[in-house]
Amino acid sequence: xxxxxxxxxxxxxxxxxxxxxxxxxxxxxxxxxxxxxxxxxxxxxxxxxxxxxxxxxxxxxxxxxxxxxxxxxxxxxxxxxxxxxxxxxxxxxxxxxxxxxxxxxxxxxxxxxxxxxxxxxxxxxxxxxxxxxxxxxxxxxxxxxxxxxxxxxxxxxxxxxxxxxxxxxxxxxxxxxxxxxxxxxxxxxxxxxxxxxxxxxxxxxxxxxxxxxxxxxxxxxxxx
Amino acid sequence: xxxxxxxxxxxxxxxxxxxxxxxxxxxxxxxxxxxxxxxxxxxxxxxxxxxxxxxxxxxxxxxxxxxxxxxxxxxxxxxxxxxxxxxxxxxxxxxxxxxxxxxxxxxxxxxxxxxxxxxxxxxxxxxxxxxxxxxxxxxxxxxxxxxxxxxxxxxxxxxxxxxxxxxxxxxxxxxxxxxxxxxxxxxxxxxxxxxxxxxxxxxxxxxxxxxxxxxxxxxxxxxxxxxxxx
Numbered sequence: 001x002x003x004x005x006x007x008x009x010x011x012x013x014x015x016x017x018x019x020x021x022x023x024x025x026x027x028x029x030x031x032x033x034x035x036x037x038x039x040x041x042x043x044x045x046x047x048x049x050x051x052x053x054x055x056x057x058x059x060x061x062x063x064x065x066x067x068x069x070x071x072x073x074x075x076x077x078x079x080x081x082x083x084x085x086x087x088x089x090x091x092x093x094x095x096x097x098x099x100x101x102x103x104x105x106x107x108x109x110x111x112x113x114x115x116x117x118x119x120x121x122x123x124x125x126x127x128x129x130x131x132x133x134x135x136x137x138x139x140x141x142x143x144x145x146x147x148x149x150x151x152x153x154x155x156x157x158x159x160x161x162x163x164x165x166x167x168x169x170x171x172x173x174x175x176x177x178x179x180x181x182x183x184x185x186x187x188x189x190x191x192x193x194x195x196x197x198x199x200x201x202x203x204x205x206x207x208x209x210x211x212x213x214x215x216x217x218x219x220x221x222x223x224x
Numbered sequence: 225x226x227x228x229x230x231x232x233x234x235x236x237x238x239x240x241x242x243x244x245x246x247x248x249x250x251x252x253x254x255x256x257x258x259x260x261x262x263x264x265x266x267x268x269x270x271x272x273x274x275x276x277x278x279x280x281x282x283x284x285x286x287x288x289x290x291x292x293x294x295x296x297x298x299x300x301x302x303x304x305x306x307x308x309x310x311x312x313x314x315x316x317x318x319x320x321x322x323x324x325x326x327x328x329x330x331x332x333x334x335x336x337x338x339x340x341x342x343x344x345x346x347x348x349x350x351x352x353x354x355x356x357x358x359x360x361x362x363x364x365x366x367x368x369x370x371x372x373x374x375x376x377x378x379x380x381x382x383x384x385x386x387x388x389x390x391x392x393x394x395x396x397x398x399x400x401x402x403x404x405x406x407x408x409x410x411x412x413x414x415x416x417x418x419x420x421x422x423x424x425x426x427x428x429x430x431x432x433x434x435x436x437x438x439x440x441x442x443x444x445x446x447x448x449x450x451x452x453x454x
Contacts, residue, residue: 149374153367157357163350167371170347171378174385181389202388206381213377217370220290223363 001095004088008096013103015073022069023107026062030112033058034119045122052183055116056139056176059109060169063143066104068164070097070151080155084222094218098148105140121187128186131193138203139179145210146171152221178203226432233429237422244412244419252412261325266412268318270420271311272341276379278308278424279348283376286369298365301372303431305351307424312345340386344379351375 016022037054038044046054074080083093113132117125125132147168154163182199185192248266255262282304289297319338320330333339354371358364 149370153354153370153374156363156367157354158359159353159357163354163357166350167347167354170343170350171374173343174378174381177385177389198388202385206385209377209381210374213374217290217373220366220370223366 001089001092004092005095005099008083008093009099012073012096012100016100016104021072022066023104025069026065026104026108027111029065030058030062030108031115031119033061034116038120043120046120046187047122048188049180049184051121051187052180054120055113055183055187056180058116059105059112059139060143060172060176062108062112063101063105063147063172064165064168066101066108067147067151067168068154068161070101070148071155075155075160080222090219090222091215093222094148094152094214097151098144098214101147101151102140102144105143109136109140123187123189128183128193131186131196132183134196134200135179135182135203138200138207139175141207142175142203142210143172145207145214146175149210149214149218152218155222174206175203178206226429226436230426230429230433233422233426237419237426240415240419240422244416247412247415252409253406258326261322264318264322264325266416268315268322269413270417271318272315272337273417274420274424275308275311275315276341276344277421278304278311278428279344279379280376282308282372286372286376289365289369290373295362295365298369299435300428300432302355302368303428303435305348305372307428307431309345309348309351311424312341312348315341316345336383336387336389340383343382343386344375347375347378 034054037058041050041054043050071080074083113125113136150164150168150171154160154167157163178199182196182203185194185196244266248263252263252266254260282301285297285301285304289295289301319341323332323335323338324330331338351368351371355364355368358367
């Protein structure tokens with residue numbers, strides 16, 4: 001199963017590398033949303049709850065693009081039939097898609113978070129980095145697990161581009177709550193980690209539940 | 225097939241609803257604090273509990289569908305979620321009325337149960353566009369079931385997250401509805417819950433019967449058309 005997942009992941013990454021479709025679009029999107037927030041809130045520098053809210057809402061919205069493109073190549077080029085006909089475990093497909101989404105989110109955040117620090121954030125990012133990294137890893141994991149499931153659910157519907165955001169965003173509300181709450185004290189003027197353990201625990205619980213759930217139900221999607 | 229026991233069930237729900245109404249208006253005491261408006265509690269809370277129960281039941285029926293491959297379980301799950309969404313509209317409206325009367329605002333964000341319910345409601349509303357944008361009936365049933373299971377698992381997680389978030393910013397001294405109800409209020413509340421559950425089951429069965437009948441009718445029509453064509 002691992003080998004299959006690796007092969008599919010390799011194919012997806014190669015495709016992304018050659019077409020440069022999702023990651024640049026998502027990155028560009030985050031920068032645009034920062035500009036929107038700057039004008040919408042009419043603020044030059046954010047801190048605390050506002051900063052962490054803007055950061056996480058932007059990342060979640062950008063992830064919508066990644067999720068709707070996750071089966072994009074397969075849908076447009078008909079490659080989905082090839083995947084479906086291949087006698088491989090569906091779980092491998094989910095693992096590959098979730099891992100691909102996770103990597104795409106990491107790449108986007110490599111640009112989006114420093115850019116946030118430069119453009120909108122009042123206090124410096126430096127001190128908060130280790131904690132922020134832990135939150136990002138767990139948050140990305142949750143987005144990737146749910147994102148791969150939602151992408152598969154929406155892949156064979158007619159109103160695909162409509163279903164993905166409507167389905168993904170409510171499902172990610174617990175991720176938003178825990179990530180934004182955990183990040184909030186880190187982005188204050190007097191940065192300090194507060195209640196970090198509780199939010200990371202909730203985030204881990206969410207991740208575990210949705211990873212297990214996706215593995216359990218993914219066999220029933222993309223079956224025929 | 226689904227209509228078995230529908231009449232006694234309907235009679236039972238009418239009787240318990242009448243009993244619940246009588247208890248609400250003539251037996252349960254006026255709340256010392258909120259007065260008459262508190263009586264909406266006997267409608268709002270049972271409705272919310274039954275709606276959430278319906279969502280979870282829809283998830284369990286979906287598991288049964290995926291395990292057995294029997295599509296009638298998908299129909300059951302669909303109707304359960306459908307009924308719960310209708311009740312959900314009622315929950316949000318009665319909740320807003322209650323909030324306006326007791327807190328002065330139509331909507332309060334620091335009431336975790338209300339906020340979680342809204343998130344769950346918004347998620348389940350996507351069930352319809354998802355289900356009806358898949359044409360193949362067999363695939364429609366499977367995808368809907370996967371949605372129902374994922375959303376069913378999401379309900380408790382979401383309640384936890386929202387409650388934690390609100391508890392963090394707004395410490396709650398006393399929960400509004402939980403805790404210790406006086407005896408006569410508790411009896412009224414329990415009868416209201418039973419009445420709401422019976423109403424839900426009756427409507428669920430009725431809708432199932434109607435859906436089943438229209439499916440059977442469609443099948444017959446198709447056979448008739450084939451006969452006429454031949």
